[in-house]
Amino acid sequence: MKLTQDAQTYEMPHLLAYYECDETGHPSMSMMLSMISMVSDEHSMSLGMGTNEVQQTGGTWVVSGYEGQLNKKQPLFGETIILGTRAVAYNRFFAVREFWIMDQNHKVEYAHFKSMFVFMNLKTRRMESIPPVLIKPFNSPMEKRIPRLKRPHKLAETSAVVEQNYRVRYFDLDANHHVNNARYFDWLLDPLGREFLRKHQIQSFSLQYLQEVRDGEIINSRVNQLKAEETTSYHQIVVGNQVDAIAEINWYKNNG
Amino acid sequence: MKLTQDAQTYEMPHLLAYYECDETGHPSMSMMLSMISMVSDEHSMSLGMGTNEVQQTGGTWVVSGYEGQLNKKQPLFGETIILGTRAVAYNRFFAVREFWIMDQNHKVEYAHFKSMFVFMNLKTRRMESIPPVLIKPFNSPMEKRIPRLKRPHKLAETSAVVEQNYRVRYFDLDANHHVNNARYFDWLLDPLGREFLRKHQIQSFSLQYLQEVRDGEIINSRVNQLKAEETTSYHQIVVGNQVDAIAEINWYKNNG
Known part of the structure; x- marks a missing residue:
């Protein structure tokens, strides 16, 4: 299995467990978000930016949202899949990550996600600017205008x-x-x-x-x-x- | 890492994920049972006794209970652990399995479990005798009297x-x-x-x-x-x- 692991990109293999799948035998959405959150953590730790290092700045990363596209073909429990992530871009307040879940030959992309991170001060519980020391190691481009996530439309108040x-x-x-x-x-x-x-x-x-x-x-x-x-x-x-x-x-x- | 994999015993490594742990950073009980259920499945599949083969007999394995002992020292998320299982013994109606969760050097046993399996006819939903073809490959001893699990004491009706x-x-x-x-x-x-x-x-x-x-x-x-x-x-x-x-x-x- 060929995996990319550099500053900006990180991939890891994952044996899809039975208990990560729902009745259909495919991973549930909540488990997919858990898995991509894991690869994001592993990526950060590989660059020496684990939870301890982050919290020493007095803050923490917070996900403000996700968007995703899923292939109709989904992996089955027992299959080894690839979890991947890339630090796409950031500006003073926002950092964008993308994620992919692929088969072990990098042939089929089962799912592709994007997430937006902000940085929260643990004392004030308010958003603050991203400490440069935390973002530099990812070798991600600093961009004035970073791509925003698609906003969900609201549930109409008149809907049943x-x-x-x-x-x-x-x-x-x-x-x-x-x-x-x-x-x-x-x-x-x-x-x-x-x-x-x-x-x-x-x-x-x-x-x-x-x-x-x-x-x-x-x-x-x-x-x-x-x-x-x-x-x-x-x-x-x-x-x-x-x-x-x-x-x-x-x-x-x-x-x- | 040295893993035992023979007919009766099966071990596999497992990267303990963040989402398999609770607030304490240690695996939750439900996740531990999920993990040992996974190693039991992998063991069965390694002997060509996966779900399809089992269901061709018209029945399915059912767990009737667990007992377990846990070490005060528990693994932390991010740690690679060893999941192990052994087909201990069986008789006409019952099969006993044991499980262990250990550190990757086989030095610390974090948890040890025993489970009792019975075999259920999928049509009648009743227990029936274990098909010999399903149990033979595990090279587990056939014993007239197999060890029973400890029975939980009942919640007293007068308890608050x-x-x-x-x-x-x-x-x-x-x-x-x-x-x-x-x-x-x-x-x-x-x-x-x-x-x-x-x-x-x-x-x-x-x-x-x-x-x-x-x-x-x-x-x-x-x-x-x-x-x-x-x-x-x-x-x-x-x-x-x-x-x-x-x-x-x-x-x-x-x-x-």
């Missing part, structure tokens, strides 16, 4: 919705003591129900995080009721009156 | 309990179209709450599955209220009036 409530559980927290970003996708998709999820696959999506969800909170996940020929869903995650995340998903139909 | 309800979600299902066994541990532990879970670690446990939990069901997870000096918890997972699983857990206190 399906919704479900979820209590944030202890095991939704990760070693960062915050709700893991990737978990949002389980909440986003579950209300669509088994019947729909077996017969559809995600083709593309955009997801924007607005406010942090906390341990013990009850979140409400709502999505427009899809009519037979509709292939785009609009999602909100709400706590009380506050919208914590929005997403837009385009779906393939399959014959499952 | 803490409890929580959980709806079974789409992503609790695995490619087998059933609720993944390992998920039960998230339900078992979550009612204990963050304060308790940060300050305690599992020392040993036994878990018995009695009835299958199904998609969409609301399960009730209850556990005795632990007084300051108590270190054993008794758990039930109940749907309606039916007890679907019971567990007993002994806890280390830590200073977390």
